[in-house]
Amino acid sequence: TTLNEFTFQFSSNRIGTTNPDGTKNKRSDYSLNVPEVFGSNPGGIIPTVAITGLTSIGSAQLYSIEYNNFTFSDNISFVRGAHSIKAGARATFEQKNENANNVTQGSFSFTAGGGRTAFQNFLTGNSGGLCGTACSYSEAETDIVNHLRFNRYEFFVQDSWKAKDNLTLDLGVRYSIYPSPIDTNNVLTNFVPAQYSASRAPQFSSAAATALVVGTGSTTNGIVVAGQNSPYGRGIYGTDWGNIAPRVGFTWDPKGNKDNLVRGGFGVYYDQALVGIFEQSAFTNPPYVNTVTFQNPQFTDPRAGTPASTRGVPSLIATGDPFKTPRSMQWNLGLSRKLYARGVLDLGYVGSRGDFLIRPVDINQPQPSDVVRLGAVNLARPYQGYGSINMRQTTARSRYNGLTVNFRHEGGRNGTLNVAYTLSRNKTDASNDRDAVDLPQNPLDLGAEYAVARTDRTHILAINFVYELPFFREARGFAKQALGGWQISGIGNYSSGPPVSRIVTGNTNGSRRGLRVDQISDPRANLPANPVGGVYWF
Secondary structure (H helix, E strand, C coil), X not given: CEEXXXXXXXXXXXXXXXXXXXXXXXXXXXXXXXXXXXCCCCCCECCEEEECCCCCECCCCCCEEEEEEEEEEEEEEEEECCEEEEEEXXXXXXXXXXXXXXXXXXXEXXXXXXXXXXXXXXXXXXXXXXXXXXXXXXXXXXXXXXXXXXXXXXXXXXXXXXXXXXXXXXXXXXXXXXXXXXXXXXXXXXXCHHHCCHHHCCCEXXXXXXXXXXXXCCXXXXXXXXXXXXXXXXXXXXXXXXXXXXXXXXXXXXXXXXCEEXXXXXXXXXXXXXXXXXXXXXXXXXXXXXXXXXXXXXXXXXXXXXXXXXXXXXXXXXXXXXXXXXXXXXXXXXXXXXXXXXXXXXXXXXXXXXXXXXXXXXXXXXXXXXXXXXXXXXXXXXXXXXXXXXXXXEEEEEEEEEEEEEEEEECHHHEEEXXXXXXXXXXXXXXXXXXXXXCCCCCCCHHHHCEECCCCCCEEEEEXXXXXXXXXXXXXXXXXXXXXXXXXXXXXXXXXXCCCCCCCCCCCCCCCCCCEECCCCCHHHCCCCCCCCCCEEC
16 A cells, blocks of 8 residues: 655766767868967867858868756655555756857958959968958967756655545645756856846947947946856845645546546646756857957968957847746546447646746837837947847746537447547637747737647647448358458648738838738739728738
């Protein structure tokens, strides 16, 4: 009546690139002595060379991804009268190491200038510095390598209680802890709006605001670094300690004859966030991501060029704070009825509610009216000095409701028939946590995104059958072996398609998800380009 079960599990994978034997892509293969700015070139490979009008020369740094998973679990089960009780705990320790493959070997760009073609400037190595500012050299300071460590701890207890001969209750609760991931080298970063100061923003080099003046402002304005100035120590967001997940279910046979069964259940479920979204921040954000550029470099020593006086407007990847654990609630209520000896009909209602789901939001997206007023996109951004800031927030939601109908006929040797139909509606304001398609059209009005999900399929019908042909069933010998027992089977799946995400025809303004199109410019529709009251429906 009592059983204890202990399990240890280890899994691992390795993904990487190698160069075939004989590949000549290292500096030593060519006795290349071109100086490097930082000297951080783990592969010792030649620099990349781009020549206007010709194919680029060079080789990428190799990349390596390593993953390890160590899981310990212990469960104890015991029976006490009408109760079957089970309780347990699980601890998982995961590791992921991955490099960003930054261009630490350096990158030359040769164009026409100084009376020479781009190819001539390359052949001469821009000797004499005749190319001017049209030629450039860039080099990343280091190849960022993540050594992520992330754990999870889970505890549960459940009881299957046969309260009566015709009534079984399932009761349980689960508690999950997903601490913030850390990096052994503390390279995790995050942009925190509250830490940003407009007075520390760098200056734009022109009224067009397409480049920043090197040396002005702060390159880490609003950025926190794990283990340095992060309020969460080695993490970049606080651990959510409230992941309590109750579960309840029942099965009831009203008449006790098993001809009718009523079933129902409700549960709360939590999901650990994908660690890749935090890894991407380390691969994108300063201060560890740093690239220097020299204009008019010479191949003999790119450092002899002129340090660029401007730099591009960087984009960031951020994590929302607070960062809640994604949660879903699921429930169902169903009736199974025996129609005849071999036929059963199931009717059910199923629902799901998702909260604190992950979605990207560009918190630095300017309002169109501000762009028009100021005359430049970057001048109208809330956090000047940065381009887009795609923040993964736990602010998305989803709602699903469905009616399910299932008929089963078990004909024994005569065959089987199963027909299942679902009528459902799935709505959300973000179908994917990383897809740019789900970036809100207006970050100040996230509620406007709530509509039919891309994953919605309103009608789904599935039919499958097996039928044994009645011929030669009673035959003997060769006739029975060759001609008897043949079956016909089939599977059919029919479903309605996904919603029209958006229709863009000509100069469309304000098109939305779903089926609504605010303005249509299409000669086939015989509609004016800007119809008055332009709301049309398909």
